[in-house]
Amino acid sequence: xxxxxxIVGRPNVGKSTLFxxxxxxxxxxxxxxxxxxxxxxxxxxxxxxxDFRVIDTAGFEDANDGSIEARMRRQTDTAVAEADVVxxxxxxxxxxxxxxxxxxxxxRKQKTPVILVANKCEGxxxxxxxxxxxxxxxxxxxxxxxxxxxGLAELFDALMPYAKAAGALEDEEEEDPFEEPxxxxxxxxxxxxxxxxxxxxxIVGRPNVGKSTLVNRLLGEDRMLTGPEAGLTRDAISVxxxxxxxxxxxxxxxxxxxxxxIDDPVEKLSASNTLEAIxxxxxVVLVMEAxxxxxxxxxxxxxxxxxxxxxxxxxxxKWDVVDKPQESLQRLSDRxxxxxxxxxxxxxxxxxxxxxxxxxxxxxxxxxxxKTWNKRISTSRLNRWLEDVLAHHPPPAMPGGRRLKxxxxxxxxxxxxxxxxxxxxxEELPESYSRYLVNGLREAFDLxxxxxxxxxxxxxxxxxxxxx
Numbered sequence: 001x002x003x004x005x006x007i008v009g010r011p012n013v014g015k016s017t018l019f020x021x022x023x024x025x026x027x028x029x030x031x032x033x034x035x036x037x038x039x040x041x042x043x044x045x046x047x048x049x050x051d052f053r054v055i056d057t058a059g060f061e062d063a064n065d066g067s068i069e070a071r072m073r074r075q076t077d078t079a080v081a082e083a084d085v086v087x088x089x090x091x092x093x094x095x096x097x098x099x100x101x102x103x104x105x106x107x108r109k110q111k112t113p114v115i116l117v118a119n120k121c122e123g124x125x126x127x128x129x130x131x132x133x134x135x136x137x138x139x140x141x142x143x144x145x146x147x148x149x150x151g152l153a154e155l156f157d158a159l160m161p162y163a164k165a166a167g168a169l170e171d172e173e174e175e176d177p178f179e180e181p182x183x184x185x186x187x188x189x190x191x192x193x194x195x196x197x198x199x200x201x202x203i204v205g206r207p208n209v210g211k212s213t214l215v216n217r218l219l220g221e222d223r224m225l226t227g228p229e230a231g232l233t234r235d236a237i238s239v240x241x242x243x244x245x246x247x248x249x250x251x252x253x254x255x256x257x258x259x260x261x262i263d264d265p266v267e268k269l270s271a272s273n274t275l276e277a278i279x280x281x282x283x284v285v286l287v288m289e290a291x292x293x294x295x296x297x298x299x300x301x302x303x304x305x306x307x308x309x310x311x312x313x314x315x316x317x318k319w320d321v322v323d324k325p326q327e328s329l330q331r332l333s334d335r336x337x338x339x340x341x342x343x344x345x346x347x348x349x350x351x352x353x354x355x356x357x358x359x360x361x362x363x364x365x366x367x368x369x370x371k372t373w374n375k376r377i378s379t380s381r382l383n384r385w386l387e388d389v390l391a392h393h394p395p396p397a398m399p400g401g402r403r404l405k406x407x408x409x410x411x412x413x414x415x416x417x418x419x420x421x422x423x424x425x426x427e428e429l430p431e432s433y434s435r436y437l438v439n440g441l442r443e444a445f446d447l448x449x450x451x452x453x454x455x456x457x458x459x460x461x462x463x464x465x466x467x468x
Contacts, residue, residue, distance in 0.1 A: 003166035005045070005159065006055040006083035008076055008107075010099045013091045014119040018146035019056035022047060040079045041237045048156045050163045055079045085113050085162045087155075088138060089146075092118040092126030096133055104136040115158045116141040122148050198240055198247040199370055202277045204305070205287035206297050207255025210317040214287060214353035215239070215252040218363075243363055251277050256301055278308055282415070283370050285313045285362065290322040290350075294335045306343050309416045311373035311450045313365050319350040320357060344439070345448025373450045374414050382409045382419070385444050395433050404428050417441075418453040426456035 005022075007015045022045035045054040057076040080086055088107060090100050107114045116138040118130040122145040133141045142158050144151035203211045219241055237252045253274040278284055284305045288298050293316060305312045314332075322328055329350075336346060347365040351358035386409045395404045405424040412418050419441065423429055438452050 002052050003084040003162050004053045004055065004082060005085055005087060005162075006040075006057060006079040006112075007087045007089065008057050008080060008103070009089035010097065010103065011058075013089045014146045015089055016056055018087070018089065018117075018119065018144075019043070019054060021146050021149060022054045040075045042239065047152060047159065050156060050159060052159070052163065052166075055083060080107070080110055080112055083112050084166065085115060085159065086110075087115050087117050089117045089119045090129070090133055090136075090141075091120050092129035092133070092143070093120045095129040096136060100133075101136060104138055108137060113162075114138050115155075117144050117155070118142065119144050119146055121145055122150055196247075198249040199366075200251070200280060200282040201248050201366060202251040202253060202281035202284045202310075203287060204253050204274060204278065204284055204301055205255060206289075206301075209255070209287045209289050210353040211255070211287050212252055214285075214315070214317065214351070214359070215250060217353050217356050217359055218243075218250060244367075246367065251281070253277050256297065275304070278305055278310060281305075281308075281310045282373065283311045283313060283366050285315050285366065287315045287317050287353075290316050290318045290325075290328055293328050293332045294339075299335070299339055302340060306340070306451050309451050309453070311369045311416070312343065312346060313362065313369055313449075314346055314348040315362050316348065316350045317353050320352040320355060325350075342438075343449060343451060344442060347449050369449055372447055373416055375417060375445070375447065376414050377411050377417075377445050379410045381445075382411060385440075386421070389437070389440055393436070396430060398425070398428050416451040416453060417447060418455070420455045420457055422457050424458070426458045429456050 007018055009015055019041075023043040024046065040055050040057045042053055042055050045052055057079045058073070086107060088104065090096060104116075116133060116136060118126060118133050118141040120126050121130055121143040126143070130141050130143055142151060142154045144155060203215055205211050215237075219239060239250050239252075241248050241250050256274055286298065286302055286305065288294060292298075294302070294314075302312060302314075316328070316332070319325070329348075332348065336348075340346065347369055349358055349362040349365050351362055353359070386406065390406060395406065397403050406421055406429075407424070408422040410420055412420055421437070434454055434456065438454050441447060441452060441454075
């Protein structure tokens with residue numbers, strides 16, 4: 001059992017700093033510029049043994065038109081409605097502002113209970129503002145410093161009644177979701193997937209290609225801020241969701257531009273957040289526009305995903321408005337053949353995030369490539385295959401006419417599939433022959449579209465002297 005805590009307040013009062021403090025790691029972008037947070041983002045949080053779900057929100061803005069600020073405000077209103085309790089932050093050093101008073105009045109009219117938090121109370125400079133905040137009519141303020149971690153015990157006490165009501169005071173230890181089980185020599189494991197853990201699915205792409213629209217379509221609600229403006233998403237926003245009974249942690253990310261074009265410090269932080277999300281992903285969906293399929297920046301992102309060892313699905317968005325579909329697909333096929341031969345068989349799906357066309361096929365591709373990415377092959381099958389390969393196509397002769405001997409092969413891990421071969425002189429094995437082996441593995445064991453890592457080591461078969 002858990003409960004939900006939403007953090008609200010006017011811009012730049014320290015909401016994201018508090019969010020990161022409660023989540024125990026730097027998830028939300030923190031910057032002195034007001035309005036950095038736009039979407040609401042969620043995380044599991046813990047405070048002195050109390051577990052709950054925390055929601056970071058955009059700053060309260062007094063806007064009700066079609067502007068970005070108004071859309072941000074609607075996201076915050078949704079968070080308040082979903083929460084069991086709201087933490088309203090004020091900047092105690094700045095004192096109570098008219099905007100604080102306006103939104104305190106708004107919160108008093110809502111059904112969700114509110115805890116007033118006077119942030120930036122380190123030292124004595126925040127004391128006058130904290131005492132002034134009693135006038136907001138939200139009860140006794142909690143003196144706090146999100147940056148320095150002061151006031152955690154007081155916040156714990158304020159949240160205690162809601163934790164008790166939800167039974168959320170037990171601290172259960174979680175296993176590492178990426179821990180790799182190791183099979184025996186001849187144990188056949190087709191997949192190392194762990195369905196009790198959510199699949200980590202990250203949506204990436206250039207700015208304004210429809211990533212947030214796609215996430216909203218998948219979730220069936222306006223969960224992410226969308227609009228014609230490029231660069232609306234700044235944080236990597238994670239949402240848990242379920243598809244065909246499979247739990248998925250869906251992550252929307254900021255658009256990635258070429259580094260040389262980024263001057264804004266907040267955009268640099270957003271790009272760093274996106275790269276970190278890719279490193280933690282299991283499957284990455286690269287969203288592209290039908291009119292600019294796999295351009296230079298798309299290729300850069302795709303190679304980055306493959307280098308990190310993540311599985312990749314290509315989603316061509318806005319397919320419903322493309323003029324020459326066959327030409328676009330042929331151009332994509334040619335680009336993949338010449339620019340990304342290391343991951344043959346990448347799943348490619350045409351979609352329309354706006355209408356939902358092709359989205360189910362994209363999810364089928366995600367689940368299929370994730371299963372392949374988790375695949376394990378027994379040592380006995382690998383070495384029978386290797387024996388056949390060496391008989392029909394041995395490694396090229398070394399200087400002096402001697403042939404390099406490949407003695408043994410095993411898979412050391414999945415996620416991505418990783419193999420080691422033991423050879424007499426590993427440094428002499430040509431790169432072209434390694435590629436030949438990788439392509440053979442991909443074809444023989446049905447491993448399309450995922451990175452395959454192959455390492456060559458010296459020495460004899462490490463299991464040759466073992467007795468069964």
